[in-house]
Amino acid sequence: MLTQEENEFLTRVGPGTPCGELMRRYWHPIFPDAKLRENPVQHVRILCEDLTLYRDRSGTLGLIGQRCPHRAVDLRFGIPEQEGLRCPYHGWLYNETGQCTEMPLEPPDSTFKDRIEMQSYPVQELGGLIWAYLGPRPVPLLPRWDLFVHARGFRQIVAHRLPCNWLQVLENRGDHAHAVYLHGRLFQYALEREGKLTDDPLARYNATMTQQYERLDQGVYTKYRPVRNQFGFANESRMSNDEEKETVNRNPVFFPYTLSFTRNRRSIRNSYQIGVPVDDTHTWHMQYMCYDFPPEVDVPDQDYVPYAEVPLTDEKGNYYFDYVLSQDMVAWYAQGETTDRTQEHLATTDVSVIEHRRLLREQIEIVLDGGEPINVFRDPFSNESLEMALYTRPGAERGSGEFANQSSAAGYYRSNFHKISKGGWPYIDDDADRFCPDRDLIIELYRRSEEAWEAKQAEASPAAGD
Secondary structure, three states: OOOHHHHHHHHOOOOOOHHHHHHOOOEEEEEEHHHHHHOOEEEEEEOOEEEEEEEOOOOOEEEEEOEOOOOOOEHHHOEEOOOOEEOOOOOOEEOOOOEEEEOOOOOOOOOHHHHOEOOEOOEEEEOOEEEEEOOOOOOOEOOOOHHHHOOOOEEEEEEEEEOOOHHHHHHHHOOHHHHHHHHHHHHHHHHHHOOOOOOOOOOHHHHHHHHHHHHHHHOOOEEEEEEEEOOEEEEEEEEOOOOOOOEEOOOOEEOOOEEEEOHHHOOOEEEEEEEEEEEOOEEEEEEEEEEOOOOOOOOOOOOOOOEEEOOOEOOOOOEOOOOHHHHHHHHHHOOOOOOOOOOOOOOHHHHHHHHHHHHHHHHHHHHHOOOOOOOOEOOOOOOOOHHHHHOOOOOOOOOOOHHHOOOOHHHHHHOOOOOEOOOOOEHHHHOHHHHOOOHHHHHHHHHHHHHHHHHHHHHHOOOOOO
């Protein structure tokens, strides 16, 4: 339970707020490159600031103020020129530094333009996303996390606009206990109401609850322990009846708000969940997929990373509950625009939520004291596939063992994305991947990958009678 002051200390991200000052030490994704290709001038809102993102005709990216300093016209209606963005009202031209370079209606000898400069921020493209840095100089390096730079990755982005504060999303990252009922029982209930519930043992909703009922029958439960690492933390879990065996959860949180599903580089489907603070009551959430199909499978080249933004409700206005990420999201925004943490009652399964708040407060205080928080990178020689330092287990090469991975409820259905469930739909439709622009191609590539894996297994197995 927090006081109202403590809650605001951790949640508010506007300029001058403690958490806002922390957030301004990081690069943030602000827009998908795929959408900027459709229209090179866009309004963006990030950390409570309204800005104009553009790509001029030379390919230079710029992120400048929302309104022209002349007569306050919104520059989302601006005209991209060979170098810079032109206000449509009187033609004032601005470059990526916010400097006015032309006032074509003023006298030719006027120097007024030299005295007009608006707010601007550094901006770069990486992994199909446009990133911005809103903090003090010197500007740190844009972190090259593995899935953004992996050479063989087949990428897709599925995004949602959430009506809630970013910390509600972040706190779910450390709350692994929620997966049982949120992705099990709620999933079953949602399908039951639609008349689509089946007894399919491979489906996530049934596999999850089967595992839970077995634990209840045995009188055991899962114990969780947060484990800090150089990028944030992961979770260690073990069953209450097994004091010896411990399993480190391989879904680390990269501070300040990215959750990684890289599964020791063994899975085809690797992903990040990224919850970007738009302002105090809105979050831009992305499921960033990077499918790593085996080398034997011919994967098409991508000119850019496809992007799909999905509403929270269907065409009838009903909230989605029938895929995994939809269940996470409803848990986030069902807490209200900003969770009233003065009314909460945390339990033993919330140990990682508590630790995450502690980490967040520590990093805020480091910045307030003039220091530099974690995950601010300045060494170019170490800024490559950063999180791979966490995955050092022998034999954990990327792309191996996907179809043998049946150790968890998630493993059951994700290794069968290409197969038809008992409900009559592909297992991929139980997850946000169903909205991928290249969904049908992904299903086909999964099918080819299983064929390649089975061929390898047959080759490695001794022939009958040998």
